[in-house]
Amino acid sequence: MKVTPFSPNCGAVVSDLQLATMNDAQLEQLRDAFTEHGLLFFRDQQLPPEEHLRFANRFGKIVVNKFFKTTEESPLIAEVRKEKTQQTNIGGGWHTDHSYDDIPALGSILVARILPETGGNTQFANLAAAYDALPNTLKTRLEGLRAVHSNTHLYGENGLYRFTDLKDQLGGMDRVGDATHPVVITHPQSGRKVLYVNPGHTIQFEGWEFDKSRELLDELYAHVAQPQFTCSFNWQPGSVTFWDNRCTWHQADNDYQGQMRLMHRITLQGSELEAA
Numbered sequence: 246m247k248v249t250p251f252s253p254n255c256g257a258v259v260s261d262l263q264l265a266t267m268n269d270a271q272l273e274q275l276r277d278a279f280t281e282h283g284l285l286f287f288r289d290q291q292l293p294p295e296e297h298l299r300f301a302n303r304f305g306k307i308v309v310n311k312f313f314k315t316t317e318e319s320p321l322i323a324e325v326r327k328e329k330t331q332q333t334n335i336g337g338g339w340h341t342d343h344s345y346d347d348i349p350a351l352g353s354i355l356v357a358r359i360l361p362e363t364g365g366n367t368q369f370a371n372l373a374a375a376y377d378a379l380p381n382t383l384k385t386r387l388e389g390l391r392a393v394h395s396n397t398h399l400y401g402e403n404g405l406y407r408f409t410d411l412k413d414q415l416g417g418m419d420r421v422g423d424a425t426h427p428v429v430i431t432h433p434q435s436g437r438k439v440l441y442v443n444p445g446h447t448i449q450f451e452g453w454e455f456d457k458s459r460e461l462l463d464e465l466y467a468h469v470a471q472p473q474f475t476c477s478f479n480w481q482p483g484s485v486t487f488w489d490n491r492c493t494w495h496q497a498d499n500d501y502q503g504q505m506r507l508m509h510r511i512t513l514q515g516s517e518l519e520a521a
């Protein structure tokens with residue numbers, strides 16, 4: 246198995262490995278690569294739904310998304326679907342999966358099923374590298390802060406998605422809720438300090454006025470979205486991506502109107518997040 250950085254601060258490509266047939270020693274090597282990079286890309290995989298599930302179960306415990314439709318093949322696999330006729334895509338803005346849960350997701354394994362001819366890349370950002378590069382004064386300001394993460398503004402009765410052409414494929418309107426997490430966490434495996442806020446779900450700092458929160462959050466979001474912390478993955482048939490939700494953001498490009506894109510996503514259960 247070979248692990249090659251994808252870009253200086255963002256992800257790594259794993260080659261010479263089939264996820265469906267790897268042995269236990271390779272799985273342990275993969276865990277180490279996942280801890281080191283937080284974002285792994287695979288090409289030319291043979292990973293039908295049953296093997297997708299098997300890989301996920303070997304790596305961790307599956308947690309089901311509250312809002313997405315699941316696949317015909319399994320209630321444990323979420324569908325990220327955009328039909329030819331739909332305008333809006335799922336996950337089109339920077340976010341981290343499940344940060345609105347008290348126990349946020351460890352990671353997500355995304356498998357390409359139907360791809361547009363061009364476009365439909367997924368972009369990623371590295372939140373550990375972004376934290377390291379913050380000025381010391383800002384790091385000090387963030388110490389001890391907690392932030393509120395929510396899904397109500399997206400999936401609730403008046404949430405943004407309810408006013409789009411995705412509304413019929415999303416459920417869980419009655420399962421919305423918030424959680425609070427430290428703004429800077431210690432990553433449970435790597436021990437690195439990570440900036441744990443994201444534009445999709447973090448709505449404000451706990452105990453702060455909304456406008457003051459917005460100002461600082463926007464500053465942090467602009468910092469993370471800089472090219473030196475981000476990368477863009479170009480999907481091909483057989484591509485798989487496995488990202489760590491505790492130390493990355495992602496967003497899906499919506500630049501393939503009139504074409505279909507279908508991805509299968511399995512999300513893995515994480516643990517409570519500790520302040521750095």
Ligand code: SIN
Pocket residue numbers: 325335336337342353355366367495496497498508510
């Ligand atoms: C997601 O937000 O999990 C979906 C990403 C993608 O479709 O590329």
